[in-house]
Amino acid sequence: MGSTLRSVCGVGALLVSLGWLGCAWAEEPVRIGVLGDQSGLYSDNGGPGSVAATKMAVEDFGGKVVGRPIEVLTADHQNKTDIGVGIAREWYESKGVDVIVDFAISSIALAVQDVAKKDNKIAIYTTATSDDLVGKSCSSNGQQWGDENWSNTSPLMTELAKKSGATFFFVTADYTFGAQLEDVSRLAIEKAGGKVVGSVKVPLNSPDMSSYLLSAQSSGADVVVLAIAGGDVITATKQAMEFGITPKQSLATPIMYLSDVNAIGLKNMQNIQFMQSWYWDADDKTRAWAKKYFARMNKMPNANHAALYSAVTHYLKAVAAAGTTETTAVLKKMHEMPISDDAFTQNGNVQANGRAAYDRFLVQAKAPQDSKYPWDYLKILSRVPAAKAFQPADETPCPLR
Secondary structure (H helix, E strand, C coil), rough: CCCCCEEEEEEHHHHHHCCCCCCEEEEEEEEEEEECCCCCCCCCCCHHHHHHHHHHHHHCCCCCEEEEEEEEEEEECCCHHHHHHHHHHHHHCCCCCCEEEEEECHHHHHHHHHHHHHHEEEEEEECCHHHHCCCCCCCEEEECCCCCCHHHHHHHHHHEEEEECCEEEEEECCCCCCHHHHHHHHHHHHHHCEEEEEEECCCCCCCHHHHHHHHHHCCCCCCCEEEEHHHHHHHHHHHHHHCCCCCCCCCECCCCCCCHHHCCHHHHCCCEEEEEEECCCCCCCHHHHHHHHHHHHCCCHHHHHHHHHHHHHHHHHHHHHHCCCHHHHHHHHHHCCCCCCCCCCCCCCECCCCCEEEHHHHHHECHHHCCCCCCEEEEEEEEECCCHHCCCCCCCCCEEE
């Protein structure tokens, strides 16, 4: 309960020979681990920005909770599941880490979900997008605060399929994430009256997308869906313009972040619509937080970074309210308390399946001539209320619902 004390003992041969032991007592820090891709394909989506956002949340909270200092640990899992799981297990079991955040890829997140459950610790996902984290593989120890495949695709595909007779072709990442993204998209398209005319699988981290994009072009589909992420979606979007796919065919990019738009450029991105959980230029509060982030990172934050700031803030509020870092008590408070902070949202909540739900935005990339200042990339088309932005917990296969 409350402050936990750790015995720090200096043991020397002379002291032992004299038959006594001198000990000093020190406060045990509340430790938060940021486990993600710090240098690879997905590092712009989270990476060093996730570390910065976590530290900002800790500093804004005052650097202490329940009378104990807060310490942030960082590690790069190199997008390898065995490395990620090994770090998580060491942090939980040997380093006194209470909660791990970020994650970047779903295979690592799903594996760590099992470790967190076994060790009765907490995991919060802001950059892993698998629906399974709050679906069939959900856990009372895990919460998903970033976007996930259903929220990125279902509202977007429903909107794009409204056009009578709309047809779609998928360029899909050849691993679990891509397959799930396509499956969820297909369901939404067919439900809205659209038709999928084909798909092609793309290996991870492909430098040349020409053959896959030419297949999409020859399909004649109205919409080419890039069911890929990170560096792959950047490469494919740029090459789609080079091959003349756009503007004859429309591109849909379910997994797209501000850093991706910056890398692709508005010339290639203009008029593409996608979903976002947050945008730095939405209002005065988001601009104020983004300005603080920019001062550290020299670039504007993604929605993932703002979501992580919110998640860490909410976790620390729950620890303070519970008066302890004990997992069950903290999770109870995280579910009971509304999600409310100046940076991210004022009206969110954590659902029974661990899904943090809040309003999202349907956005459109601006044309170059409409961008008036640095990072002025997106136009908010509409606000999607939480009830429609995320799949209701009772419609998921999660047994906790």
